[in-house]
Amino acid sequence: MSRTARLLLFAAGASVLAATFVAGTFGMPEFGGSEHLYRDLAVPAAVAHHTANVVSAVNFDQRAIDTFGEETILIASTLGAVTLLRPSREETVRRPPDLGHTLESTRLVGYLLLPLMLMLGADVVLHGGITPGGGFQGGVILATGLHILYVTGSYPTLDRLRPTGPFRAAEALGGAAFGIVGAAGLVGTGAFLDNFLPFGSFGQILSTGTVQVLNIVVGVEVVGSIVVLLGAFFEQEISVRKRSEASR
Amino acid sequence: MTALLVLSLVLVAVAATGVVLTERPERQAVTLSAFGLTLVLLLMMLQAPDVALSELGIGAAVVPLMVMLTIRTIHKDHHDRDGS
Numbered sequence: 132m133s134r135t136a137r138l139l140l141f142a143a144g145a146s147v148l149a150a151t152f153v154a155g156t157f158g159m160p161e162f163g164g165s166e167h168l169y170r171d172l173a174v175p176a177a178v179a180h181h182t183a184n185v186v187s188a189v190n191f192d193q194r195a196i197d198t199f200g201e202e203t204i205l206i207a208s209t210l211g212a213v214t215l216l217r218p219s220r221e222e223t224v225r226r227p228p229d230l231g232h233t234l235e236s237t238r239l240v241g242y243l244l245l246p247l248m249l250m251l252g253a254d255v256v257l258h259g260g261i262t263p264g265g266g267f268q269g270g271v272i273l274a275t276g277l278h279i280l281y282v283t284g285s286y287p288t289l290d291r292l293r294p295t296g297p298f299r300a301a302e303a304l305g306g307a308a309f310g311i312v313g314a315a316g317l318v319g320t321g322a323f324l325d326n327f328l329p330f331g332s333f334g335q336i337l338s339t340g341t342v343q344v345l346n347i348v349v350g351v352e353v354v355g356s357i358v359v360l361l362g363a364f365f366e367q368e369i370s371v372r373k374r375s376e377a378s379r
Numbered sequence: 380m381t382a383l384l385v386l387s388l389v390l391v392a393v394a395a396t397g398v399v400l401t402e403r404p405e406r407q408a409v410t411l412s413a414f415g416l417t418l419v420l421l422l423m424m425l426q427a428p429d430v431a432l433s434e435l436g437i438g439a440a441v442v443p444l445m446v447m448l449t450i451r452t453i454h455k456d457h458h459d460r461d462g463s
Binding site: 357 | 431451
C-alpha cells in the first residue's frame with residue numbers, strides 16, 4: 132500500500148473516531164456529578180447479595196463472566212510470555228550464583244517484611260467481598276511479597292521457596308476452579324456463574340456466597356501466574372547462560 | 380477535595396512527562412514506578428481503592444521489575460557477544 136493510500140485510510144478512520152469520541156464525551160454525565168445510573172443499579176444489587184464491597188459484587192457476581200474472561204486472558208498471556216522466555220537450544224540453565232554482598236539492614240528489613248507481606252496478601256484475598264481488594268490485588272501482593280527475598284540477596288532461597296511446578300499447577304487449577312464454580316451455578320440455579328451459595332449476615336467475611344469462593348480461586352490463580360511469570364524473567368536474568376560461555 | 384484532586388492530577392502529568400523525558404531505559408523503570416505511585420494517589424482521591432491496590436501491585440512493582448530484569452538480560456547478552 133502506498134504512503135498516500137495509508138494516510139487516507141488513517142484519516143478516514145481517525146476522523147470517524149474523533150467525531151464519535153467528541154459526541155460521546157459531550158453526552159457523558161458531568162465529572163464528579165451526583166447522577167450515576169450504573170451506581171443506582173449496582174449498589175442495590177450488591178446489597179441484595181450481602182456484598183459490602185460493591186466493586187467485588189460487580190466483578191464476581193453481577194459481571195462475573197467478564198472476570199472469567201480476564202482470568203483466561205491472564206493465563207494465556209502468562210503462557211505466551213513463559214513460552215517465549217524458556218531457555219532455547221543454545222542456552223543452558225545453571226545453578227543460580229550467589230549474588231554477593233547485601234547490606235545487613237536491607238536483609239533485616241526484607242526478612243521482617245516477608246511475613247507481613249504474605250499476611251497482608253492473604254488478608255486482602257480473604258476480605259475481598261467486604262473491604263477494598265480481592266483475589267487479584269491480594270494475589271499480586273502475595274506474589275510480589277515472595278520476591279522480597281530477591282532484594283535481601285537470597286535468590287537461591289527464593290528459588291527453593293517457589294518451585295515453579297506447584298505454582299504452575301496453582302495457576303491452572305485456579306483458572307479451572309473459576310469455571311467449575313460457574314458450572315455449579317448452572318447446575319444449581321440454571322445460570323452460569325450465578326451466586327447460588329447461601330448469604331450470611333451483611334459485612335461478615337462469609338456473607339457473600341460465591342463472591343468469597345471466586346476471590347480465593349482468583350487469588351490462587353494470580354499468585355501462580357505472577358510467580359511463574361516473574362520466575363521466567365528471573366531465570367533468564369540469573370541462571371540462563373549461552374552454551375559456549377557455560378562450557379568455558 | 381477539588382484542590383487535592385487537581386494536585387494529584389498535576390502530579391500524574393508531571394510524573395508521566397518525567398517518564399517520557401527519561402532517556403536511559405534502566406532509569407525509566409524507576410521513573411515508571413514513581414509514575415505508578417502518583418496514579419495510586421489519584422485513584423485514592425477518586426475513591427477507587429480497589430483500582431489503587433491493583434495499580435500499586437502491577438504498575439508500581441511488577442511492571443518496573445519486569446522492565447529492569449529485561450534490560451539486564453539484554454545488557455548481559457550484549458556483553459557476552461562483545462566478550463567472545
